[in-house]
Amino acid sequence: MPSESTYPPIDIPDTDIWGLLFERKNKEYPDDKVIYFDPYTSRSYTFAQVKSTAIDFGKGLKALWDWQKGDVLALFTPNCIDTPAITWGCHWAGGILSPANPGYTVDELAFQLKDSGAKALVTQMPFIKVAMEAAKRVGIPENRVIVMGDGRDSSGAVKHFTSIRNISGTQRYRRTKMKSNEDLAFLVYSSGTTGHPKGVMLTHRNIVANVLMLRAGESGNLKWNGGPNNEGDKVLAFLPFFHIYGLTCLIHQSLYTGLQLVVMPKFDIEEFCKIVQNHKITFSYVVPPVILLLSKHPIVEKYDLSSIRMVNSGAAPLTKELVEALYSRLRIPVKQGYGLSETSPTTHTQPWEDWNRTIGAVGRLLPNQTAKYMSADEKEVPAGETGELWIKGPNVFKGYLNNPEMTAHALTADGYFKTGDVGHQDKEGNFYITDRVKELIKYKGFQVPPAELEGILASHPHVNDVAVIGVYNKDQATEVPRAYIVPANGLGKGEKEAREIIEWMNAKVAGHKKLRGGIRFVEEIPKSVSGKILRRVLKVMAEKEGEEVRAKL
Template sequence: MTQRPWLKEYPSEIQTELDYGNKPLQAYLKETAKAMPDKEAISFMGKTMTYGELYQSTLKFANYLKDLGIEKNDRIAIMLPNCPQGVIAYYGILMAGGIVVQTNPLYTERELSYQLKDSGARAIITLDILFPRVKKVQNETNVEHIFVTAIKDYLPFPKNLVYPFIQKKQYGIVVKVEHQDNHHLLTHILKNGRTTEFDVEVDFEEDLALLQYTGGTTGFPKGVMLTHKNLVANVLMCRSWMYKCTRGEEIVLGILPFFHVYGMTTVMILSVMEGHKMVLLPKFDPTTTLKTIEKEKPTLFPGAPTIYIGLLNHPELSKYDLSSIDSCISGSAPLPVEVQANFEKVTGGKLVEGYGLTESSPVTHANFLWDKERKKGSIGVPWPDTDAAIFSMEDCEPLPPREVGEIVVKGPQVMKGYWNKPEETDLVLKDGWLYTGDLGYMDEDGYFYVVDRKKDMIIAGGYNIYPREVEEVLYEHEDIQEVVVAGVPDPYRGETVKAYVVLKEGRNLTEEDLNHFARKALAAYKVPRQYEFRKELPKTAVGKILRRALVDEEKRKLQEEEIKNA
């Protein structure tokens, strides 16, 4: 563990140890705005904003929060898609001394109520069309103030006039909120607000910047406590990793939602820290994305496998110029080797797989973008100042190279713990090590490989089967667009392997075709016994396929069948 074999693989440009200073996150916005006030910070659907304008808007929001009585460590929720208001709110909350609670705009009332109650948020900023949903749950929570904004507020003319009609057609409602009592319009605040600079004392290592809730795929979501140092450290690691990028000159495509920690760090915080231009899209639509890439010419494109797959399978992909894309790090889910190769061929840029989790701010490992041959299927090596190891699941002792166990990590980006959940914190943080719940192994050079989630491993007839291995094989079939493999209940084997498949448009396959294909590369016990063809797969907002939702669906079917036959 102390030898860190991966360090000998580092290119000379990447430092193995970094200085993280002690500046809180919001200080970087002030620094960038003072250094390059006229540099474009945000491009949003045809309208731009400079760093000077972004900083002034943020100050107005921070001053308004202060005047309302928001105090240090008060939690304030942001329930917005990627848009300029989300960036203004994020840094304004931090300037006022608050803790950001990122909230998925797609949350149902039940999910929203749970998160607001659990975090104890005193205020929330949201879209006009989401205002009714927030109002319905407000009385169940500690929320005192609701800030309201609208997509049209940051659209150029004439889009800002047309958008309300599009919104009404799409959602069937028009919401009008007055700036009065405890309802606050962001447009009013930014038109009339003060730009007085002030500082709130921040303990860089101990004070929280963010409560980032886990996806809740294994129970109720937990609030991950991330400090200013956690987030600054992870972004400085990212900057070190991307050593060919130039301060103030990169254009970053912001499709990954900022309410997901990966999008927040690799697009928003990195851009603010480095003075890059963010091109924001409120949701992923393949056609809009391709048009945006051709027009805005982004150089950096952090994403998730489903995003790259969606673009590669667009019927008119060849019509668009994607050659501006230089570097992409894929996160949130395993990156199929075929997807990586095809995307690099189309763009001429580099696409590599990284690894991390919410609890580590989020990145701990990545492949090298330049000057190194990538190892097929590897998540890469640990980032600077990050330790990683493979521990035995039996006795939590380190395992030698190529033996499968649980991936554990340690570093300055690892969370402080779970919000108000000390027992659950103790289950995953032990002696400074974060137990990831992922199974994997390390090779002799220090490259790590994820075999699968500990909870996702399939045990069929006594054999351990890793869904990722089966998925990699099926992704090699030219007719498959997306696939996920899960263990479903089986009365004889305990569990059996089932593949859920989305075919490329206009393609046809049978179970027999896939069975024949899989048997060429997999041992008989690993070959799926069941196939289900679907038009789409359930996903999180960041594009991670919800394997657990499919397993739960199978269990419900089995229970219904048992009741029917009883």
């Protein structure tokens, strides 16, 4: 039988995102509370300022560009405190927001603009050249590319979003009402392991449900003072707002709960430490590579990070070794959560009080969902046995844009989403995610999860970072695990050092998990902006190495 959430069901109102955030009667904090704060400029937005700016921007969209329900506004920018007001201004006008990675090339951005059918594009001045070229390619007029943030176009050719807000004669415009269960709020693009990113269609109800589900899961236990609350907690936000994790867990959750979000445009280890110390940050949503840096990087010693009550890790599997390494060094507890773009995103989170009792678990199923683990032949497996996680709930997406075939493959007839993630649950209802279905290494019929091996290797004193992939061994006619390692300073990169780490590792794992593919030392591990290891890049490297070896024979 599928697992039901152990949380009591919650009431999900029939409202769009605007109604949830700005028209509710039970807001627990005053309108003049600062919600978004820029530590570099000290610029900020209170709740009231976000609301009025969003309304003005929404009216400007309707007046200037005849904005219609369902029109798509693309956002091509690093984190910025203007993002929330622009997002909800787009929603006020009935639009759909499609955030894009500011690291995209012209080709990559043009693909998303064309695929989403974007009618306009918002960016920042450092990215204007790429934005303009991509817009030109897909037929978005130059006057529909505008900028946000602190920079301005000195020539005046590119409008700032504040000028869109300040158009006269907009009083007659009213908010566009949305059907929460049908109308899209976001088109986020999920990078697949192959091919172009997929447009994930998220409705207003998906996001409304997930905000309320996450709030229920983060309410916590009194001995931990509960989860982050509106009575002084400050959350450091560096996870990208263009990714669903930052979009829901940071932008939406902060305004709904009344948390102050201290916004970094992108992660930098020293800036992170400096801001925590100077602004007395109490909480942060992070990814495993950040936990690794905090537990190993020498710069951390220079700063006082004692204000942090806890951090929550997501986006990729977090191992027991990393949790213990961070707590041992800084006494900062780490709890874990889990979710996907297709689930808006959060489906599971560890209760605050359970962080050290269920290390390695992604937590419990949030309310209003059911889940089950399925075998390769799509039969449900019992608790304790490994399978692919399938999830059903009001947070599950509507489908992939312009891709009915992939949608049909991902969603079952009875509404379950096939996550592609492998794991199990224990008898107490704690869920564990060990790897992606496609990333499991198949060694002579045994399944080897790369994340498990990475967790062990990361605890080695001479390893700064690591990724494990499967490489095909012709002699044994099977995949074997190979580790790509960023060595700690002072460690040689020769055969002797590799052999020492392999022997240390092989003593800690079962026979089928040994590093039969050897070790390669590298300068850095390729990762996505959300912290996921880009194994496909390493597989290309491995292929080239194999070709070079064959060429010498």
